[in-house]
Amino acid sequence: MIPEIGHFALILALGMAFIQTVFPLAGAxxxxxxxxxxAKPAARLQAFFLTLSFAALVWAFLADxxxxxxxxxxxxxxxxxxxxxxxxxxxxxxxxxLWALILAIWGMMVSxxxxxxxxxxxxxxxxxxGIVSIGFLLFMLLTSNPFDRIPAPLEGRDLNPLLQDFGLxxxxxxxxxxxxxxxxxFAFAIAAMLGGHLDAAWARWSRPWTNAAWMFLTLGIAxxxxxxxxxxxxxxxxxxxxxxxxxxxxxxxxxxxxHSLAVTEKRGAFKAWTVLLAIFAFSLSLLGTFLVRSxxxxxxxxxxxDPERGVFILGFLAFVIGSSxxxxxxxxxxxxxxxxxxxxxxxxxLLLNNILLVVITLVVLMGTIYPILHNAMxxxxxxxxxxxxxxxFAVLSVPLLLALGVAALLRWKKDDAAALxxxxxxxLIVSLLAGVLVMLWFGFSLGAIxxxxxxxxxxxxxxxxxxxxxxxxxxxxxxxxxxxGMILGHLGVAVFTIGVTLTSIYSVEKDVGLGAGxxxxxxxxxxxxxxxxxxxxxxxxxxxxxxxxxxGDYSVMLxxxxxxxxxxxxxxxxxxxxxxxxxDLFVALGEPLGNGxxxxxxxxxxxxxxxxxxxxxxxxxxxxxxxxxxxLRMARRKKATAASVSSRGATA
Amino acid sequence: xxxxxxxxxLIIFIGLMLLMLxxxxxxxxxxxxxxxxxxxxxxxxxxxxxPSKSVEPExxxxxxxxxxxxxxxxxxxxxxxxxxxxxSTRHGLTIVGINWRDETADAxxxxxxxxxxxxxxxxxPETTAxxxxxxxxxxxxxxxxxxxxxRFKQVGAVTPQLWNSELEVLVKRLRSEG
Amino acid sequence: xxxxxRLCKRLLLLLVLLVGSSAMAAIETYEFDTxxxxxxxxKMIVELRCLVCQNQNLADSNAELAVDLREKTYEMVKxxxxxxxxxxxxxxxxxxxxxxxxxxxxSTLFLWLGPLLFLAIAIIVAIRFIGSRQNAGADPExxxxxxxxxxxxxxxxxxxx
Numbered sequence: 001m002i003p004e005i006g007h008f009a010l011i012l013a014l015g016m017a018f019i020q021t022v023f024p025l026a027g028a029x030x031x032x033x034x035x036x037x038x039a040k041p042a043a044r045l046q047a048f049f050l051t052l053s054f055a056a057l058v059w060a061f062l063a064d065x066x067x068x069x070x071x072x073x074x075x076x077x078x079x080x081x082x083x084x085x086x087x088x089x090x091x092x093x094x095x096x097x098l099w100a101l102i103l104a105i106w107g108m109m110v111s112x113x114x115x116x117x118x119x120x121x122x123x124x125x126x127x128x129x130g131i132v133s134i135g136f137l138l139f140m141l142l143t144s145n146p147f148d149r150i151p152a153p154l155e156g157r158d159l160n161p162l163l164q165d166f167g168l169x170x171x172x173x174x175x176x177x178x179x180x181x182x183x184x185x186f187a188f189a190i191a192a193m194l195g196g197h198l199d200a201a202w203a204r205w206s207r208p209w210t211n212a213a214w215m216f217l218t219l220g221i222a223x224x225x226x227x228x229x230x231x232x233x234x235x236x237x238x239x240x241x242x243x244x245x246x247x248x249x250x251x252x253x254x255x256x257x258x259h260s261l262a263v264t265e266k267r268g269a270f271k272a273w274t275v276l277l278a279i280f281a282f283s284l285s286l287l288g289t290f291l292v293r294s295x296x297x298x299x300x301x302x303x304x305x306d307p308e309r310g311v312f313i314l315g316f317l318a319f320v321i322g323s324s325x326x327x328x329x330x331x332x333x334x335x336x337x338x339x340x341x342x343x344x345x346x347x348x349x350l351l352l353n354n355i356l357l358v359v360i361t362l363v364v365l366m367g368t369i370y371p372i373l374h375n376a377m378x379x380x381x382x383x384x385x386x387x388x389x390x391x392x393f394a395v396l397s398v399p400l401l402l403a404l405g406v407a408a409l410l411r412w413k414k415d416d417a418a419a420l421x422x423x424x425x426x427x428l429i430v431s432l433l434a435g436v437l438v439m440l441w442f443g444f445s446l447g448a449i450x451x452x453x454x455x456x457x458x459x460x461x462x463x464x465x466x467x468x469x470x471x472x473x474x475x476x477x478x479x480x481x482x483x484x485g486m487i488l489g490h491l492g493v494a495v496f497t498i499g500v501t502l503t504s505i506y507s508v509e510k511d512v513g514l515g516a517g518x519x520x521x522x523x524x525x526x527x528x529x530x531x532x533x534x535x536x537x538x539x540x541x542x543x544x545x546x547x548x549x550x551x552g553d554y555s556v557m558l559x560x561x562x563x564x565x566x567x568x569x570x571x572x573x574x575x576x577x578x579x580x581x582x583x584d585l586f587v588a589l590g591e592p593l594g595n596g597x598x599x600x601x602x603x604x605x606x607x608x609x610x611x612x613x614x615x616x617x618x619x620x621x622x623x624x625x626x627x628x629x630x631x632l633r634m635a636r637r638k639k640a641t642a643a644s645v646s647s648r649g650a651t652a
Numbered sequence: 653x654x655x656x657x658x659x660x661x662l663i664i665f666i667g668l669m670l671l672m673l674x675x676x677x678x679x680x681x682x683x684x685x686x687x688x689x690x691x692x693x694x695x696x697x698x699x700x701x702x703p704s705k706s707v708e709p710e711x712x713x714x715x716x717x718x719x720x721x722x723x724x725x726x727x728x729x730x731x732x733x734x735x736x737x738x739x740s741t742r743h744g745l746t747i748v749g750i751n752w753r754d755e756t757a758d759a760x761x762x763x764x765x766x767x768x769x770x771x772x773x774x775x776x777p778e779t780t781a782x783x784x785x786x787x788x789x790x791x792x793x794x795x796x797x798x799x800x801x802x803r804f805k806q807v808g809a810v811t812p813q814l815w816n817s818e819l820e821v822l823v824k825r826l827r828s829e830g
Numbered sequence: 831x832x833x834x835x836r837l838c839k840r841l842l843l844l845l846v847l848l849v850g851s852s853a854m855a856a857i858e859t860y861e862f863d864t865x866x867x868x869x870x871x872x873k874m875i876v877e878l879r880c881l882v883c884q885n886q887n888l889a890d891s892n893a894e895l896a897v898d899l900r901e902k903t904y905e906m907v908k909x910x911x912x913x914x915x916x917x918x919x920x921x922x923x924x925x926x927x928x929x930x931x932x933x934x935x936x937s938t939l940f941l942w943l944g945p946l947l948f949l950a951i952a953i954i955v956a957i958r959f960i961g962s963r964q965n966a967g968a969d970p971e972x973x974x975x976x977x978x979x980x981x982x983x984x985x986x987x988x989x990x991x
Contacts, residue, residue, distance in 0.1 A: 269963070276661060300886065307676045321665055322662070338962075341960075358952065372671060374938070376674040382938070384930075388931060388941075599859050789881075
């Protein structure tokens with residue numbers, strides 16, 4: 001019964017999406033006020049029905065309703081409750097429902113927080129969001145219905161044991177909030193082009209939405225990386241897998257978009273570029289959705305692949321982006337801006353920043369799809385993997401970080417070279433010193449000097465930027481939150497860079513065979529293999545090793561495990577990790593070697609937590625920026641103006 | 653015209669979409685073999701049913717033969733065996749097997765139950781010959797000509813469809829070669 | 831065509847089920863003669879692809895074929911073979927697909943030079959853009975209508991509290 005309600009709600013949501021699209025867009029085009037006002041209620045109703053539908057699916061999982069095929073394939077009675085819920089988005093159909101739900105929620109939020117935006121614009125924005133919704137809802141109802149029924153088996157299969165983890169339960173929703181959230185600035189960009197003009201106000205409206213989506217995407221990607229590290233047992237945190245790249249590319253372009261919007265808002269410049277970036281960012285989101293579900297690329301993350309489904313997504317992708325880019329081709333010339341700025345100015349700095357981000361994105365894109373191209377040309381199979389991406393990313397991030405440090409200091413329109421250089425020289429000295437210090441402490445490495453030096457460069461110059469802002473301000477609160485958001489974002493990047501540099505260069509790993517009581521010394525820590533125990537969990541059994549790691553003063557117990565889940569024969573590792581701010585100790589359990597010994601892998605990973613710490617700082621920066629009072633102030637002023645106008649009207 | 657530059661993103665996008673469309677009908681997991689057109693790598697494996705004898709590619713020079721990698725742990729191989737038997741009896745195709753990473757008892761049992769299409773079977777428990785052949789899964793088969801050159805590789809089972817569409821013609825052609 | 835695809839999918843399922851790539855790190859306790867050998871081994875198993883897996887390198891995979899290939903790599907490293915030897919060995923049997931660091935050849939020229947090309951094009955576009963904005967004139971002229979609109983808005987602002 002409930003799954004049928006869920007299915008019906010899905011159909012109703014599709015109906016709402018149609019209403020949300022057709023009437024507002026036509027109304028905006030031809031001036032029918034009544035039709036324009038349909039947008040907000042339709043968006044809210046769509047969100048309501050999708051929430052209902054989603055709730056029905058969650059219920060089906062919690063009630064172990066195996067007559068629903070999706071539930072039977074991804075859950076079973078012994079699955080812990082938390083994972084029954086997260087199993088809802090664990091595979092193709094359910095994750096699509098989540099996608100559609102989150103899109104509807106963003107649309108609903110736009111409908112609530114758009115009081116300062118003219119109705120025509122809001123109508124168009126919601127209409128565009130409606131088109132995307134229609135695509136996903138149709139896709140689900142026609143090819144990937146999560147509510148399909150089957151004759152109920154007694155027991156379901158299982159949620160892939162890899163996904164039975166808190167980090168991975170939270171990762172997709174967070175990621176989708178970001179991915180999908182980029183549809184909002186996209187919709188704003190299309191709406192502006194449809195309206196035929198683009199001004200600084202448009203940029204101001206788009207910014208908080210872009211920052212919010214960016215923030216979610218940052219945290220979503222970080223969660224995935226952190227999860228991979230502690231769950232997969234090989235100490236890695238990024239593999240440049242096609243699906244990882246599919247989430248990273250929108251992030252890169254969203255970062256460029258955030259900065260471009262700042263320029264458009266403050267100076268009215270870069271209008272056409274900003275629109276193009278908004279289209280590009282969301283296109284990459286849709287492309288990512290395509291890559292993951294169509295089977296064109298091999299990936300550990302890929303959902304069940306199906307060329308027929310792939311054709312649908314590709315067609316939808318081609319339609320949405322193709323139309324957007326056609327609109328851009330036609331209207332692009334009208335929305336251009338010709339704003340003057342000097343070679344040495346913040347505008348130039350941000351342009352350089354955006355160029356580098358876009359080039360990095362293109363490199364990642366090319367590396368990801370090159371195997372397809374290579375095969376399509378008849379040259380055979382090819383793999384493009386970590387060595388390729390690591391190399392180019394490292395090379396391109398050098399000018400990016402250099403520019404990052406400088407750009408925050410630059411003044412709008414025109415800056416003074418001499419004054420700037422005076423600020424940069426101390427930064428250079430401090431950065432080199434930091435690099436040398438690191439080298440003395442950890443060991444010789446040019447890469448380390450470069451990486452840490454660049455990070456310190458950014459930190460120092462961020463400090464200078466703060467000092468400059470504070471000078472001549474009576475109150476701290478007169479500095480807009482957007483500024484602090486920027487500083488935090490940049491500091492986050494610096495912290496991230498330090499983590500990546502130090503852990504990539506100075507990590508130590510060793511595979512040893514240890515028997516009970518035997519030890520091995522690694523990077524100043526003695527790892528002692530105490531004993532092995534058999535363990536039982538709710539839906540698995542396994543072995544647990546008890547290892548002590550000690551460096552003389554400090555001692556910690558680690559519990560690496562090997563589990564076999566009843567549902568699949570796939571053995572899983574749970575690593576024993578001692579997390580620390582300056583280093584992680586990591587132990588993974590392997591196979592018994594006979595003669596009482598076990599294979600263990602020992603890791604010492606310096607500063608690896610700084611990688612995710614950096615992303616958290618970036619995320620906080622995003623939140624701070626979104627809550628900038630200037631966005632709220634404008635809404636308040638508009639309301640006051642409207643109120644005074646209407647009161648005058650009443651008395652007249 | 654100045655505004656033509658705004659059409660550039662669209663043009664690039666169309667190119668990308670065409671590429672993706674082509675990509676949908678490719679299987680990224682089917683790896684081409686670099687050994688096509690090269691002589692079959694040398695190996696000397698003990699014969700499954702008589703370990704005192706050895707199985708070597710030189711023994712099959714002068715005829716067109718199929719080298720089939722299989723194991724009793726591989727469900728697809730079980731299904732394939734019946735058809736291979738038909739190929740060897742009805743079409744007179746010489747089939748040489750390599751039993752990969754298997755227990756002798758299990759392999760013999762499988763032959764008894766699923767049929768034995770093989771003229772000879774080499775045993776490779778340690779992935780020595782199989783590695784040289786560039787095998788990455790079972791079943792895989794190689795069609796080898798009279799000079800000992802690999803002319804065709806099939807990843808996956810040899811099926812009636814494959815025989816009818818490609819293999820039969822190829823075998824005939826190779827047999828007619830000098 | 832459809833049959834081929836179905837066949838391939840079944841094979842895929844078969845391979846994944848049997849020689850299944852698992853999440854478990856594969857841990858072998860190899861001994862090496864020199865640290866250089868160990869470093870070479872670690873480098874090779876990270877840069878070589880596990881062919882039966884869904885995009886994993888030899889180091890991370892527990893598939894049987896991966897175990898065999900790691901063993902072979904270890905043997906070669908111990909025998910003093912160089913990186914080039916090992917790569918040649920693997921490529922001769924499995925093709926370029928087995929390398930995560932794509933070889934530089936005519937078919938991958940665009941892959942390796944592309945980034946430089948993108949950067950060059952981007953910089954040229956940027957320079958031309960900045961250059962054109964150097965000469966961008968004074969602020970845009972307002973039409974009378976726009977001027978009146980601006981006046982009205984500013985008046986409204988003054989009147990509101």
